[in-house]
Each structure stands twice: as structure tokens, then as C-alpha cells.
Amino acid sequence: MTDTTPADELRTAAQTLLDLADDTAEDMATNDYWRSAVVEPKHWFHNGIDNAVGGPAGKLAGLMSPRFARMLAIYFRDEAGRGQDFDTRAVTLARVMNGGQP
Numbered sequence: 001m002t003d004t005t006p007a008d009e010l011r012t013a014a015q016t017l018l019d020l021a022d023d024t025a026e027d028m029a030t031n032d033y034w035r036s037a038v039v040e041p042k043h044w045f046h047n048g049i050d051n052a053v054g055g056p057a058g059k060l061a062g063l064m065s066p067r068f069a070r071m072l073a074i075y076f077r078d079e080a081g082r083g084q085d086f087d088t089r090a091v092t093l094a095r096v097m098n099g100g101q102p
Contacts, residue, residue: 006091010080013094017073021066028066 028034028044039047046062053061072093079090092102 006086006088007080007083009091009094009100010076010086010097011023014076014080016097017069017076021069021073022068025066057091073080 028048034044036044036047036049037040044058045065050058051059071097076090076094079086096102
């Protein structure tokens with residue numbers, strides 16, 4: 001078994017975010033559920049999640065839009081490329097996203 005490096009953890013989390021962001025964007029483009037006449041398209045994700053889940057959980061989940069996920073993935077990839085000079089907070093976030101312990 002090989003050891004997983006912090007850079008590996010960052011790249012894995014980044015790829016997961018990008019895959020999910022792409023899949024979500026595709027679903028939003030092809031599924032009428034996401035359409036709304038009362039909010040602008042840039043708010044469709046948040047509105048759809050908030051309507052589906054509701055309460056604080058819906059609002060929290062709605063903040064993790066495909067755009068946000070892509071931006072976080074860019075951050076993770078940038079940190080992975082810094083060698084040993086990475087931000088340990090980024091690795092902690094990536095580790096938790098990957099199902100590990102901080």
C-alpha cells in the first residue's frame with residue numbers, strides 16, 4: 001500500500017469537486033426542476049436546494065454551488081502544486097471532503 005501525500009489528497013478533492021460541479025451543471029441545463037420564474041438563473045441552484053431541503057441545511061447546501069465547487073477545486077489544485085509549501089488548512093478541508101479525519 002502506498003502512502004497518500006497531502007498533494008494527492010488535494011488533487012483527489014479537487015477532482016471530486018470538478019466532477020460533481022460538471023454533473024450538476026449538466027443536470028441544471030437539462031432538468032426543468034432547476035428553472036424558476038421568480039429568481040435569476042445565477043440563483044437557481046441555491047433556490048432549488050433550499051426548496052428541496054429547506055431550513056438551515058438547505059441554505060448551507062445551497063451555498064455549495066457548482067461555481068463555488070470549481071473555485072474551491074482551483075484552490076486545492078494550486079495548493080497541491082506548491083510542493084511542501086502548501087496551506088495545511090487546505091489539506092484539512094480536502095481530507096474531510098475525502099472522508100478522512102482532519
